Amino acid sequence: MAKARDPEERISARNRRIIIKAGIEIFARKGFDGTRIAEIAEASGLPKANVYYYFSSKEEIYTAIIAHLIAGWDDALKYISPEREPAEAFRLYIKAKLDYARRNGAESRLFASEIIQGARFLTKKDRDHMRRVTDVHVGVVEGWIAAGKLLPVDPRHLFIMLWASTQFYAEFEPVAADGLRKTRLKIEDYDKAAATISETILKGILPAS
Amino acid sequence: MAKARDPEERISARNRRIIIKAGIEIFARKGFDGTRIAEIAEASGLPKANVYYYFSSKEEIYTAIIAHLIAGWDDALKYISPEREPAEAFRLYIKAKLDYARRNGAESRLFASEIIQGARFLTKKDRDHMRRVTDVHVGVVEGWIAAGKLLPVDPRHLFIMLWASTQFYAEFEPVAADGLRKTRLKIEDYDKAAATISETILKGILPAS
DNA sequence: GTCTATATTTTGATAGAC
DNA sequence: GTCTATCAAAATATAGAC
Numbered sequence: 053m054a055k056a057r058d059p060e061e062r063i064s065a066r067n068r069r070i071i072i073k074a075g076i077e078i079f080a081r082k083g084f085d086g087t088r089i090a091e092i093a094e095a096s097g098l099p100k101a102n103v104y105y106y107f108s109s110k111e112e113i114y115t116a117i118i119a120h121l122i123a124g125w126d127d128a129l130k131y132i133s134p135e136r137e138p139a140e141a142f143r144l145y146i147k148a149k150l151d152y153a154r155r156n157g158a159e160s161r162l163f164a165s166e167i168i169q170g171a172r173f174l175t176k177k178d179r180d181h182m183r184r185v186t187d188v189h190v191g192v193v194e195g196w197i198a199a200g201k202l203l204p205v206d207p208r209h210l211f212i213m214l215w216a217s218t219q220f221y222a223e224f225e226p227v228a229a230d231g232l233r234k235t236r237l238k239i240e241d242y243d244k245a246a247a248t249i250s251e252t253i254l255k256g257i258l259p260a261s
Numbered sequence: 262m263a264k265a266r267d268p269e270e271r272i273s274a275r276n277r278r279i280i281i282k283a284g285i286e287i288f289a290r291k292g293f294d295g296t297r298i299a300e301i302a303e304a305s306g307l308p309k310a311n312v313y314y315y316f317s318s319k320e321e322i323y324t325a326i327i328a329h330l331i332a333g334w335d336d337a338l339k340y341i342s343p344e345r346e347p348a349e350a351f352r353l354y355i356k357a358k359l360d361y362a363r364r365n366g367a368e369s370r371l372f373a374s375e376i377i378q379g380a381r382f383l384t385k386k387d388r389d390h391m392r393r394v395t396d397v398h399v400g401v402v403e404g405w406i407a408a409g410k411l412l413p414v415d416p417r418h419l420f421i422m423l424w425a426s427t428q429f430y431a432e433f434e435p436v437a438a439d440g441l442r443k444t445r446l447k448i449e450d451y452d453k454a455a456a457t458i459s460e461t462i463l464k465g466i467l468p469a470s
Numbered sequence: 471g472t473c474t475a476t477a478t479t480t481t482g483a484t485a486g487a488c
Numbered sequence: 489g490t491c492t493a494t495c496a497a498a499a500t501a502t503a504g505a506c
Contacts (some may be wrong), residue, residue, distance in 0.1 A: 060393070072317045082292060082296065083291060083295045083374070085291045085294070085295030085296075086291065086295035086335060103392070125279055126452050138322070161377045164373070165377055165378075167432075168289070168374055169292070169295075169374075171435040174435075181434075181438055182439060183439050193447060197281065205466075206453060208315070208440055208441045209441070209453060209457035209458070210457065212429055212430070212437055212440055212441075213457070215440075216428070216437075217421070217426060223376075224373070225426075226376055226379070226383075227376055227380075227391075227424075230392050231417055232418075233396075233417070245418055246315060247417070248331050248419065249422060251414075251465070252414060252465035252466060253461060253465060254421065254465075255412075255465040255466075256268075256461035256464040257461060257464075261316070
């Protein structure tokens, strides 16, 4: 029994992974309603019926991807912590968020697409989790302000500026590339973005030395 | 003839306008591939065949909307001009962009959706136009830097920060509202956003006085 | 200009042989 | 676990009466 189950589980896990990966790309480009299972099947190299063998509906693939995506975030966002100096913390945070977005472009666009389309499949649990993480970060920034390490600034609007600026390059790459007069964005463009965002915002919120 | 054509043209113009308006909402929520003509027809209060009477295909409705949208932008973006002082220019620009996004939420989301989905229907003409407008603004900022009115900063990345920050609230309203711990965004939230973005970025790029 | 009816194609999903 | 064949529903688009 154990002998027989192992390879089956490997095949199962592998195919589920392939389907998820193909789904990320296609859902990102077409949105939930615009995506057809046949496309995911084709991109996965599987017949359509096999996709239905692993997932019972389009929605099940989609929500599996969303859950997988949110789980992958917390790592990238651990730098805002009270024991750090704010300048270093924000530099690391900005770099980590830009890196994550660049390396997971399709996931980032899929999430953006889900939000633009009204966050229909974001569970209450996911949203509560994101709100709590934000609250913790807001608390850290308020602590820095109280300690005189940061100028008074609304921490929630500050984080929105950071989210927006760091996500834009991956989510809206055609516009970002046009704006930079490049055909495609390279690592150097992301580095330059990190430098510009960090320097501008830090000068804007650090007390004059 | 003239007597008969006038009212007909009014009906025609009116129905085209109604279809465009309904299309903006639905394309914004579902993307191009996810939108069905039947939905646009229903939201317009017209039978599906009437939509086909005014537009010969889904793509024709979509591209008409994109063109209409780009035409509406230039007005909102006229504040970056060399005769202004940079502080005032950026404040007005940030306010105008946030206002436009708030008042034209569906259009903003539709455009964001189009970019995320790969800018498939943005014509070369539209992209060239946007690039040229950006180049003019970049030139103005470079002039201010050369005149010592702004600290050295990469103008293209600066504009991306401004685009991203000002568009985020309308495009990703569910996330912005969660981040601010509100259920829905109000005008006051947009005002506070304008203040935070303006103050932070201006402190970041204006020379110490 | 309007709208019912319909042709044609595509879609999500399943049955059932291997 | 895999995959061909297929269904029922829904989609785009058009014909043609009013």
